[in-house]
Each structure stands twice: as C-alpha cells, then as structure tokens.
Amino acid sequence: MADTDTPTPAGSPPYAVEILSAEKTYPNGTRALMPVDLRIAPGEFVTLLGPSGCGKSTLLKMIAGLHAPSDGRILLWRQPVDQLARTGHGMDFVFQSPTLMPWADVRRNVRLPLDLAGVPRAEADARVDEVLKLVGLEKFDRALPRALSGGMQMRASIARGLLTRPDLLLMDEPFGALDEITRHRLDADLLALWKQRGLTVVFVTHSIHEAVFLSTRVVVMAARPGRVVEEFTIDEPYPRSADFMVSERFAAQARRLQESLLRASQAGLEPEEVSA
C-alpha cells in the first residue's frame, strides 16, 4: 500500500495530483476537512461526491492553490501548486457560475487570458476560434452573454478555461444550475473533450447519476466533519451513451454510491442534499 504522506518516488510516473494528509480548518475554527489522502493519475476523471458542507469545494480549492491546507501537502506533477509552471503542465478551474464579463462578447470573454498575457491579436483569435469550435459556440462569437442560454454561457466559460491548454481541469459543480437536459448534454460533451484532449479532471457534484455517468473513479465524502469515506472505480466503457444511463449496470453503480452515502450518514451524520 502507498505511503500516505510521502510523494511517489522520483523513478515512478508522476501523479497529476497527490493529496498527502491534507486537512483544512478555516481561520474561524470551522473544521472543513479531516486529513485526506488521494492520488490521481494523469487522464483520470475523478468525481468528489457528497452532501452539502462535506468539504468538496474546500478540497478542490486546495488542489487549485486557492486555499492552503492547514496541514499536509498537495502536489501537482510532484510540485507544489505555486511551482506548477516548472512542470510544463497547466491547470484551470471552472466555477459553478459562468463568470463572464456582461459587457463583452463571447470572443472577448474567451480571449481574456491571452489578452492579459499580451499574446498578439491574430494568434489569440486563432486560438479562440479553435476552442469555440470545441465547445460548439463558433457561430456565437459576437453574442453578448445575456443573449445566450445558461448552458451556452457555461460553454463559453469552459472555452476560456481550455484556451490555455490545461492538462488538469478542476470543476466545481459546473452544470449544477442548469436544467437536466442541458446538463446531460454538457456532461456528454465534457466526456468527449476529456478523451480528445487527454485531460485529467477533478469534478465536484451532489448528483449520484452525474458521478456514475462521468467518472473513472468516485470519491464519496461525508460531512461534520468533512472527510473521505470511500472510493469507487466506475469500471464501465467509454463512450457512455444515454442508453448507459437507463441500463441495469448504471443502476447498480448508482446503488453502490447511494449505499455508501447512507452508510456514512448512519455513522452519526445526516444525509442532506444528495440527489439521485
């Protein structure tokens, strides 16, 4: 069994993410996460699943370097997040809301990271064209955000994230505010992108169904205090179609996750806001 709080030795292939006994207590005293140990290999699609308040966002933000762990360490390709540039790998964080500038059209919104980096306009526009095509928004580059549906705004936000060609995508309930049909379509598109680009994804959701549909592995978490309770490999082939979602195998996988969440709740905790 791997040592929990030492990084993998130099000779072995690096993990994209290594969480080594990382825990979090906020300055106000809230114990958001007990020590977590988790290793994520390049190319995995790992979902953090659990009720409200179990520390999913906290863990994701610690991976992103937005919050420092109170104890323990987090490494990306063997380096602390502030040294990520040295590894030659990149990361992007997609939030629950699309975070677009309302006064700027889709092209300008998506181009922002390259404008900030001073990339020449023609080169930047060519890269914007490429990512807009990837997310199916090539015909909407001149539209303002308010003219787009919620799902299209999310696509624009994801396109902006892909512009810097990240290998690691951290997604905090990116489709949680969307209707079921749009959400499912974006889930399917995300899987296609993940495969095509060879991404490593860490995805946060409350939804058991979304977790089963997307993931190579699901990390089940529980609240009070926030902690990891179990991990499940979703050993099902890709591409995963709409038929998979109504199959017996899908139902069996969903049942395993549901039972795990119930077990955690019966250990003195409340199952709240976990949807099927």
Ligand SMILES: Nc1ncnc2c1ncn2[C@@H]1O[C@H](COP(=O)(O)OP(=O)(O)OP(=O)(O)O)[C@@H](O)[C@H]1O
């Ligand atoms: N900046 C902060 N300061 C203090 N406490 C915080 C902060 N952010 C989160 N918390 C607390 O830490 C715990 C874990 O919160 P977190 O947002 O990580 O959970 P979550 O599983 O992502 O919840 P949700 O699904 O509702 O987004 C909660 O008790 C929350 O109130």
